[in-house]
Every structure is written in C-alpha cells, then in structure tokens.
Amino acid sequence: MGRKDIGYETINLGHGSGGLMTRDLLDQIIFETFSNPYLDQKHDGSIIKVDGELAISTDSFVVSPIFFKGGNIGELAVNGTVNDVAMCGADPKFLSLAFVVEEGLPMDDFVKIVESIKKTADTAGVQIITGDTKVVERGKGDKIFINTTGFGKVHPKAHISVGKIKAGDKIIISGPVAQHGMAIMSQRDGLEFESTILSDTTNLNFLVNDLLDAFGDQIHLFRDPTRGGLASVLSEIANDTTMGVSIKETEIPLDDQVAAACEILGLDPLFVANEGIFVTIVAAAIAEDVLALMKNHEKSPRAACIGEFTNEHPKKVVMHSIIGGKRMVTPLLGEQLPRIC
Amino acid sequence: MKYLSEYRNLEATKKYLDLIEKTATQTWNIMEICGGQTHGLVKNGIINLLPENVRMIHGPGCPVCVTPLNLIDKAIELLENRVIVCSFGDMVRVPGSKKSLLEAKANGGDLRILYSPLEAVNIAKQNPDKEVVFFAVGFETTAPANALSILHAQKEQVTNYSILVSHVLVPPAMEGILDDELSTIDAFLGAGHVCAIMGMEEYYPLVEKYKIPIVITGFEPLDLVQGIYMALLQLEKGEFKLENQYSRVVKEEGNVEAKSMMASVFEIADREWRGIGTIPNSGYRLKKEFLAYDAETKFQISSITTPENSACIAGQILKGIKKPHQCEQFGKACTPANPMGAPMVSSEGACAAYYHFSNNLIPS
Structure with missing residues (x-):
C-alpha cells in the first residue's frame, strides 16, 4: 500500500470538526484503506446478519510509546480485541474502530497506524465495519487512543465457563511470558535499554478455533494474560472457583533475554503484560493432546503445561519455586513498581 | 542466564538445606539484613524449607x-x-x-x-x-x-x-539492633551488595564487640542457604567470625x-x-x-515533621522482635492496598513480602 497524502503534515482540530477536513481524512485514508461492502455504505453504522450466539468484546488502547519493537498501537487494537472475542470461544469477524487523536500527531504516523490496522485485520480475518475519529486539543490526549469492539459467532462446540473447571484440570500456556511488557519497557522514556525483545502481539483466533474444533467442550476456559500478567489472571480465575491453582515455576516458558531484563529492572515476569499468548484450562484427559496440537501450531510452538487446579488451598495460587519451595502468587496491585536494589 | 541459573539450582540448594537440617541442634535466630535477601527467601519459598529451629528474622535493610x-x-x-x-x-x-x-x-x-x-x-x-x-x-x-x-x-x-x-x-543499624535488650539475634547474614561497595573492613569490629557471627551473603537461593549454613556452622561451634559467602562480588576492600x-x-x-x-x-x-x-x-523544608502511626509496629518488625503476621493489623487494617507502615508497601518490606508470597504458607 503506497503512502497516502492528503495535504496535511499533522492531524489538527479541523480533522475532527465533522466538516470537509474530516470528510477528506475519512475518504482518503479510512474508507479507502478499509473498503468493504459494510463500510462502503458510509452510513452511521453497519447492519450485520446474526445467526446463533454472538460474542462481543470492547477494549481501549492507550499504549506509550505508540510504535514499539514488534508492533504499534494499531496492531494491538486489532489483535487485543480479536483475542478477547476468541477467548469467549468465538470466531471474530467484525470490528468497530474509534480514534481519539491529539492534535499535532504527524499525518505519517496516523497513516502508518491505519495501514497497520488494515494489515493486522486482514491477517486475523476481520473487517472494520464502523468507526469514529475525534481530535482533541494538544495536551488533552497522548498522541492517539484507539477503541475497538469485536463481534464474533460463538463456536458451536464451545462451552467456555469458569463453572466448568474441575479439580485436576490442567493449565496450559500458549507461549513465553512477559515479552510485550518488556518490549514496551525497553523503550520507555528514562528506562531505555538496548534489547532485541519484541512484543508478542498477534492474533490467536485461528488457534482457538482449531482447539475448539478438536476438543469442543473439554476446553473449559481461555483467558489472555494481558495487563497484570499471568499472576493476575490465575489469581482471578482461582478466586472465581472454589479450588486452588498449583503451578510450577520451572514449567513457565520465559525467554532468557526477557528474564534478564526483568532481573535488571527488578520486575517479576509473572506480573508483566502479554499480548499474544493465552492460558487455557482443559480436562486432564485431553491435556497431552491439546499440548501436542498447540506445539505444532505456528502461534504456539512453545506451549507448556504449567500446572493444575486442586482441592487444596482454595482460591489461592501457589507456585512451586525452582528450588522446591512454595510461594503464594497474588494479583498485581496497581502498577508494578521497580525495586530499589 | 549465566551467573544466575547456577545459583538457582535445585540439587545444590537441596544439598545445603540437608546440611542445615543436620547441623542445627538447637534454635538459632539469624537475621538477614537486606530487604533483597528477605525478598529472595520468601519469593523462593526458602523459609518453609528450613527446619523449625532455624528462624530467619527480617532486618531493617529495606531503604523504602x-x-x-x-x-x-x-x-x-x-x-x-x-x-x-x-x-x-x-x-x-x-x-x-x-x-x-x-x-x-x-x-x-x-x-x-x-x-x-x-x-x-x-x-x-x-x-x-x-x-x-x-x-x-x-x-x-x-x-x-x-x-x-x-x-x-x-x-x-x-x-x-x-x-x-x-x-x-548498615553497620550502625546492626549495632542499634544488638544494643536493644529485646534483641534475640544470634547471627547476621550481611548485606551482599552493601559490602560490594563498602568492603568488609567495617564488620570486623562488630564481630569482636558483640561476639556474633556475620556472613556476608548474596541474594540467590543458593547464596542464601549457603550463607545460613555458614552462620550455623559458626554458631554450633561457638565461633564468631566475619565470613564472605558472596566472594564472587564482594572484595575485602x-x-x-x-x-x-x-x-x-x-x-x-x-x-x-x-x-x-x-x-x-x-x-x-x-x-x-x-x-x-x-x-x-x-527549598527550606527541613521544618516539616510528621509523627508515625502508633498502631504500626514497624520498629519491632525492623528490629526482628516481631514477625509481620504477629502484628494485630497484619492483613486486616494493614494490607499492601492500604498500608499503615512502610514495610507493607515496598516489595522488599518484610510485611509485604509475607503478605504477597507466604500468606497461609508461613510457619506460625
């Protein structure tokens, strides 16, 4: 896709006025990029046919910096919502897309983000069918915020619910933890450090679909450990059941470089954000087959079984440490703050 | 990760835990000075791997x-x-x-x-x-x-x-703790990183004056169990020496x-x-x-004074006189989300470390 030029170097308040400048921005960038039968109607909204159960999920994206190693805010806005719909056991097909842009954002950056959204949406097999663009005064936003809402039909064999989890169920993670958070951290003002850590942002809907095709309601839960990391997600799930969670530190996939960055910055990888992995809770009888399927899938070659649900220590997550000790894993409180020494 | 994974080795750590079990013939109270060591002990679950008669007392080495x-x-x-x-x-x-x-x-x-x-x-x-x-x-x-x-x-x-x-x-704080008549400390794990800067010189007089073993110790699981074992050996033999477990980082000078x-x-x-x-x-x-x-x-702000919360027993916690869960406020009025005192705030603080990593797993 070639670089688009609508004659402005930056986004300004006029682009959100609803007047001709808005029309230019929409026609030349948004509608042209995302053209599809729904959007081409240029109506206030889109009408879609619904058959069966529909999963809907919404998310807002405010990441800083907006461009980072391994992705940008546009990719996150698509993959994040696509994955949230997929975690419901559904197949995302449509997205809404709303921008809040701070005046002064370079037009090139905006176009880069829009093009990236298009490419990511195509890869995930979703269409942008409605949207909105607002511009706020300088200082009232942080370059660009994006909200997306995803819609998808629930897989006919899916029955995803915390209520289905039983003691003995296995906990499988689809890939290494803490990649996204540490990629962002490595480029934050004041913390910059040299690394080749890439964000793991990717769409997980096809993998989820393959798992549901193969194992149906034997898969009890999907959850993506985004903000708050693996520790927060496992604590939440345990708290929603009457069982405890037991995990093994040695089984949790973690790249050496990510582990080293966490050590240097005094962060616990279990609390660091992820974007392109999920946790699935499955019946013990199918755990090995699930793992085999996942290891052979391009999105999850490093999938691992990290633990199980147990009748011991109800509602609590206990991790068996590398050296054979035990510790409680609690959810993240506020933002994770680096330790002094 | 070289220089880290070797010190998180299950077999080697177990070996020292076995030696600790065999060596300790009576109850010993060992204080780890540094908050980083407290963090390492609790995060790796070492506290509940130690025999009951080897008690770790968490020292005041959390700057926050x-x-x-x-x-x-x-x-x-x-x-x-x-x-x-x-x-x-x-x-x-x-x-x-x-x-x-x-x-x-x-x-x-x-x-x-x-x-x-x-x-x-x-x-x-x-x-x-x-x-x-x-x-x-x-x-x-x-x-x-x-x-x-x-x-x-x-x-x-x-x-x-x-x-x-x-x-x-660190050294004046150690003296302050030892001078407190309620103190029950039998030995110290010295703060490895502090000694990496300051060297060992300041600690010889402490060993002599208080006749207490000090083992300068690192932060990884193997460091910690080895440091504890070295302190126990001295205690059981009735010795008091300054030893350096963390010699890969701490030099004499x-x-x-x-x-x-x-x-x-x-x-x-x-x-x-x-x-x-x-x-x-x-x-x-x-x-x-x-x-x-x-x-x-x-900015002429030296006149600002603030009294401490009187229900908080941070002082007794930091001196090792009481353990976090022995505080009436622990986990009730005082939690990491609503801390009454600083040891509940910092992840290196003894109270927060107990709250986060141990909860119902700690020996009473």
Missing part, C-alpha cells in the same frame, strides 16, 4: 521501609510546588501523612520514576526553567550513584538540580572508587529511621560545600 514519613511529606511538598521530583520506583507508593507521591502525581505533580539519578540531571538540563529534585533514598548501595549525580551536575554547571537526602548506613566518590560528597550524620527513631552516625548528609545541591536547604 526505613525512610521516615517526614521525608515523604517533604518530597510531596516539593511535588505540589511545581518541582519535578524524581524517585526510584517503589518509593512512590509509600503513604506520607496524607498521601503518597503517586497520589500527588495524580493531582498534577510532575513525578518521574527513574533507575538512575544521572537521568535526573539530564531532566534538569532539559528543563532549565524548573527545579528538579532526586529523592535520594537508600543504603550504601545507592549512595555512590547519587554522589556521582552531584559531581556531574557541578561539572556541567546544572544549578536547578538537587537531592533530598535520606541515606542510611570493596569498591574503592565508589567509596572515594561518596566521601567527597557526603559526611556521616545522625539519621532518623522509620519505626526505630534516630540512630547516631547512621547516615549521610551532604558536605557543606555541596549544600547548594541539598533540597532541604534549597
């Missing part, structure tokens, strides 16, 4: 925990007066008398979380029309970098940079360059410790010739 309330209030006062305040991460959530630095930031204060005070000097250079203050908390480990930032600011003629000094020193940099900028002074009170000669202040970089002098 011993920083007095009034200094936090002073930092907040600066933040509310349009000063850019820079701080290490886990200091910002510690509640002052009314709010934390993080809450003052939410109200519009310009707070920056940094890993290095040199970065604060850069911020001062980039904002010549603003004052920039680095909240210089910590033990002997953070002092060299803070001293360097002053020398750097002086060399670069950066006049809008200063530091709010809250530097404390320490880091000579860092020490000389600190000596050029700081001088020894009395310091207030949160929950313990003022300990004579237990910290640093800026020397007279560097008072232009002293935030308390520059």
Whole structure:
C-alpha cells in the first residue's frame, strides 16, 4: 500500500470538526484503506446478519510509546480485541474502530497506524465495519487512543465457563511470558535499554478455533494474560472457583533475554503484560493432546503445561519455586513498581 | 542466564538445606539484613524449607521501609510546588501523612520514576526553567550513584538540580539492633551488595564487640542457604567470625572508587529511621560545600515533621522482635492496598513480602 497524502503534515482540530477536513481524512485514508461492502455504505453504522450466539468484546488502547519493537498501537487494537472475542470461544469477524487523536500527531504516523490496522485485520480475518475519529486539543490526549469492539459467532462446540473447571484440570500456556511488557519497557522514556525483545502481539483466533474444533467442550476456559500478567489472571480465575491453582515455576516458558531484563529492572515476569499468548484450562484427559496440537501450531510452538487446579488451598495460587519451595502468587496491585536494589 | 541459573539450582540448594537440617541442634535466630535477601527467601519459598529451629528474622535493610514519613511529606511538598521530583520506583507508593507521591502525581505533580539519578540531571538540563529534585533514598548501595549525580551536575554547571537526602548506613543499624535488650539475634547474614561497595573492613569490629557471627551473603537461593549454613556452622561451634559467602562480588576492600566518590560528597550524620527513631552516625548528609545541591536547604523544608502511626509496629518488625503476621493489623487494617507502615508497601518490606508470597504458607 503506497503512502497516502492528503495535504496535511499533522492531524489538527479541523480533522475532527465533522466538516470537509474530516470528510477528506475519512475518504482518503479510512474508507479507502478499509473498503468493504459494510463500510462502503458510509452510513452511521453497519447492519450485520446474526445467526446463533454472538460474542462481543470492547477494549481501549492507550499504549506509550505508540510504535514499539514488534508492533504499534494499531496492531494491538486489532489483535487485543480479536483475542478477547476468541477467548469467549468465538470466531471474530467484525470490528468497530474509534480514534481519539491529539492534535499535532504527524499525518505519517496516523497513516502508518491505519495501514497497520488494515494489515493486522486482514491477517486475523476481520473487517472494520464502523468507526469514529475525534481530535482533541494538544495536551488533552497522548498522541492517539484507539477503541475497538469485536463481534464474533460463538463456536458451536464451545462451552467456555469458569463453572466448568474441575479439580485436576490442567493449565496450559500458549507461549513465553512477559515479552510485550518488556518490549514496551525497553523503550520507555528514562528506562531505555538496548534489547532485541519484541512484543508478542498477534492474533490467536485461528488457534482457538482449531482447539475448539478438536476438543469442543473439554476446553473449559481461555483467558489472555494481558495487563497484570499471568499472576493476575490465575489469581482471578482461582478466586472465581472454589479450588486452588498449583503451578510450577520451572514449567513457565520465559525467554532468557526477557528474564534478564526483568532481573535488571527488578520486575517479576509473572506480573508483566502479554499480548499474544493465552492460558487455557482443559480436562486432564485431553491435556497431552491439546499440548501436542498447540506445539505444532505456528502461534504456539512453545506451549507448556504449567500446572493444575486442586482441592487444596482454595482460591489461592501457589507456585512451586525452582528450588522446591512454595510461594503464594497474588494479583498485581496497581502498577508494578521497580525495586530499589 | 549465566551467573544466575547456577545459583538457582535445585540439587545444590537441596544439598545445603540437608546440611542445615543436620547441623542445627538447637534454635538459632539469624537475621538477614537486606530487604533483597528477605525478598529472595520468601519469593523462593526458602523459609518453609528450613527446619523449625532455624528462624530467619527480617532486618531493617529495606531503604523504602526505613525512610521516615517526614521525608515523604517533604518530597510531596516539593511535588505540589511545581518541582519535578524524581524517585526510584517503589518509593512512590509509600503513604506520607496524607498521601503518597503517586497520589500527588495524580493531582498534577510532575513525578518521574527513574533507575538512575544521572537521568535526573539530564531532566534538569532539559528543563532549565524548573527545579528538579532526586529523592535520594537508600543504603550504601545507592549512595555512590547519587554522589556521582552531584559531581556531574557541578561539572556541567546544572544549578536547578538537587537531592533530598535520606541515606542510611548498615553497620550502625546492626549495632542499634544488638544494643536493644529485646534483641534475640544470634547471627547476621550481611548485606551482599552493601559490602560490594563498602568492603568488609567495617564488620570486623562488630564481630569482636558483640561476639556474633556475620556472613556476608548474596541474594540467590543458593547464596542464601549457603550463607545460613555458614552462620550455623559458626554458631554450633561457638565461633564468631566475619565470613564472605558472596566472594564472587564482594572484595575485602570493596569498591574503592565508589567509596572515594561518596566521601567527597557526603559526611556521616545522625539519621532518623522509620519505626526505630534516630540512630547516631547512621547516615549521610551532604558536605557543606555541596549544600547548594541539598533540597532541604534549597527549598527550606527541613521544618516539616510528621509523627508515625502508633498502631504500626514497624520498629519491632525492623528490629526482628516481631514477625509481620504477629502484628494485630497484619492483613486486616494493614494490607499492601492500604498500608499503615512502610514495610507493607515496598516489595522488599518484610510485611509485604509475607503478605504477597507466604500468606497461609508461613510457619506460625
């Protein structure tokens, strides 16, 4: 896709006025990029046919910096919502897309983000069918915020619910933890450090679909450990059941470089954000087959079984440490703050 | 990760745990000085792998925990007066008398979380029309970098940079603990990283005066169990020596360059410790010739005083007289989300470490 030029170097308040400048921005960038039968109607909204159960999920994206190693805010806005719909056991097909842009954002950056959204949406097999663009005064936003809402039909064999989890169920993670958070951290003002850590942002809907095709309601839960990391997600799930969670530190996939960055910055990888992995809770009888399927899938070659649900220590997550000790894993409180020494 | 994974080895750690079990014939109370060691003990679940008669007492070596309330209030006062305040991460959530630095930031204060005070000097250079203050908390480990930032600011003629000094020193705190008649400490694990800077020299007189074993120890699981074992061997034999478990990092003379940099900028002074009170000669202040970089002098805020919460037993926790879960407020009125005292705030604080990592797993 070639670089688009609508004659402005930056986004300004006029682009959100609803007047001709808005029309230019929409026609030349948004509608042209995302053209599809729904959007081409240029109506206030889109009408879609619904058959069966529909999963809907919404998310807002405010990441800083907006461009980072391994992705940008546009990719996150698509993959994040696509994955949230997929975690419901559904197949995302449509997205809404709303921008809040701070005046002064370079037009090139905006176009880069829009093009990236298009490419990511195509890869995930979703269409942008409605949207909105607002511009706020300088200082009232942080370059660009994006909200997306995803819609998808629930897989006919899916029955995803915390209520289905039983003691003995296995906990499988689809890939290494803490990649996204540490990629962002490595480029934050004041913390910059040299690394080749890439964000793991990717769409997980096809993998989820393959798992549901193969194992149906034997898969009890999907959850993506985004903000708050693996520790927060496992604590939440345990708290929603009457069982405890037991995990093994040695089984949790973690790249050496990510582990080293966490050590240097005094962060616990279990609390660091992820974007392109999920946790699935499955019946013990199918755990090995699930793992085999996942290891052979391009999105999850490093999938691992990290633990199980147990009748011991109800509602609590206990991790068996590398050296054979035990510790409680609690959810993240506020933002994770680096330790002094 | 080389130099880390070797020290997180299951077999080697087990070997030392077995030796500890076989060696300890009576109850011994061993204090690990440093908050990083407390963190390592609890995070790796070492505490419940130790035999019942080897009791770890968590010392006062968490800089966030011993920083007095009034200094936090002073930092907040600066933040509310349009000063850019820079701080290490886990200091910002510690509640002052009314709010934390993080809450003052939410109200519009310009707070920056940094890993290095040199970065604060850069911020001062980039904002010549603003004052920039680095909240210089910590033990002997953070002092060299803070001293360097002053020398750097002086060399670069950066006049809008200063530091709010809250530097404390380990050996006077150890003496303070041993002088307390309620103290039951039989041996110390010395703070590895503090000794990496200061060397071993200061600890020989302590060993002699109090006839107590001190083993300078690292932070990884294997370091910790080896340090505990070395201390036990001395205790069981009735010996008291200074030993260095962390010899891959700690040298007899320490880091000579860092020490000389600190000596050029700081001088020894009395310091207030949160929950313990003022300990004579237990910290640093800026020397007279560097008072232009002293935030308390520059902004005339030294008169701010704040009393501690009387229900908080931080002092007894920091001296090792009580364990966190023996506090009536622990996990009830006082939690990491609503901390009454600093040991519940910092991830290195004994109370927070217990709350996060042990909860119902700790031996009573």
